[in-house]
Amino acid sequence: MAKYFVRFQYKNQIDWGMVVGENILPLQFGDKTTKDVLAGLQKKSIKPNSKSKNSIRREVVKVLSPITAPCQVICQGANYKKHSLESGLDPKSKTYNLFFTKSDFSLTSAIGDVVRPKHVELLDYEIELGIVFGKDIATPLNEKSYNPSDYIAALFIANDISARDIQLPQLQWYKGKSYRTFFPTGPILAVLEPEDYKYIESLELNLTVNGKIRQSAKANQMVFPPKESIAELSSFTNIRVGDVLLTGTPAGCALKAPGKLKQIFASFFPEHKKWELFIKGQKxxxxxxxxxxxxxxxxxxxxxxxxxGEQILQVKQG
Incomplete structure (x- = not known):
């Protein structure tokens, strides 16, 4: 069974702890990185004791991001068919796995604020299943023969907050997705046992805004599942322990591409005018x-x- 961990602040001290019901059992080694925690668990130098009486109630601590910088944040785009359609992509013609990066500068906690920068008007949400790597990858993996459970150490909830009016008109995916607080993670870091891997495809992703469901899907609806994606990643980049992969978001984002007739109409205008019309329509x-x-x-x-676990975020104006 997976073990659940949180990184938290209590009485001005930062620590990690194992979650047992409504309690947290502190590991008492301070503000270690995600990489150090995973390495310690693998080497068994960290031995959580679920019977320890030295526990803290979850409601009295401040939960922090279980993903720590520095780390490489790799993302997948349009990895659910219905989201491809609402983004204006044809799933039949998109035969490639779309990868991009997001800055670890944007990391923030799962319980807290998302700050909309003053110059941003089209602020969007994207629930995603996050994967944490627990083993370095320095050579290409054979997709057919390698075991993904050897490399996937943990899972977490990610929200790939996006400024669509920066990301799309400026063609700035890295910039439009990397402002402060644009990467809420956690609250839980679910450290997997080998037998847990098969349950990944059964995970259900749900996101609401003001109590109304916006996104709902199962992880088995991914176009490129983790095993295939990790193998392809290994062909063009190195992975280090503590790096993360965001596996794409389901349909239901605020973004919706204009219809084909509007796109044809906009194509007769200069580039800057086309994007002005896009932003006007999205507003x-x-x-x-x-x-x-x-x-x-x-x-x-x-x-x-x-x-x-559950993320609870409040949108604030910057």
Missing amino acids: NRTEYLQPGDTIKATIRTSDGRLDL
């Missing part, structure tokens, strides 16, 4: 995040075997 969509909105997100199996 009519009420789904974009506004100051005061509450975002909640969960990723879990229906039977509760894997449960990555």
